[in-house]
Amino acid sequence: MKIGVIGGTGGQGLGIAVRFAQAGEDVIIGSRTVDKAQTAADKVKAVLGDSVSVRGAENLDAAKEADILVLTVPLPAQKSTLLSIKEAAAGKPLLDATGPLEATIGGSPTKYISLPDGSAAQRSQAILPDAKVICAFNNISEHCLMAVDGEIDCDCLICGNDKEAKALVTPVIEKIPGVRVIDCGGLERACIIEKITPLLIGLNIRNKSQFGGIRITGLDKGK
């Protein structure tokens, strides 16, 4: 699988790129500028060594080449970034980590913003009707992702309307050690998943941690 991380030069994108590269996937980090993308790819190699497959490209080129897309930009950049890759994203799974959040006093993004589309992921789907948008990676922090020596003690809650796309990305995400994918249903569930993120950020602040995440229990009982 080729995985294109669109806007992958920030903390979350870099963390996801690192984990997929570590899992042996072919990763392309996208950016508005090739130099910044290549610098990010070099950072991944600095963490994991030169043998991993990661390179930088402009967002559009990354989207054209990749089989699976990941969107990791702040909410104000969501629309312009998606429009810049619109044709290339058609028909492809797009894992959307966008948090509809803004910073409160003190600087942390702990305030949830209600969006007219219902959620950031539904907004992505409205902007890219031909992409297979899947809400994912909202509840796993960049700090968990970058702690490459250990497993991630978190579930990855996902939702989306295309069952085949979810079935395709699930084993890929689960290559990240410790991560279990929980399919929460259709894309209308995204607002619930996205609301957990500011809760986790607040819990991390109160507990002076950066690794707080979420696990769903009991789903195997009765099988």
Ligand SMILES: NC(=O)c1ccc[n+]([C@@H]2O[C@H](COP(=O)([O-])OP(=O)(O)OC[C@H]3O[C@@H](n4cnc5c(N)ncnc54)[C@H](OP(=O)(O)O)[C@@H]3O)[C@@H](O)[C@H]2O)c1
């Ligand atoms: N950080 C976390 O732990 C975490 C956890 C869960 C979810 N998320 C969500 O993941 C997304 C990314 O988070 P982040 O912390 O990685 O964000 P970030 O570092 O602020 O930004 C990521 C990248 O987005 C691009 N970007 C920023 N502003 C832009 C603009 N105005 N127009 C176009 N592109 C712009 C930049 O890439 P280029 O300059 O290279 O184009 C930037 O490097 C957010 O929606 C966040 O809510 C983050």
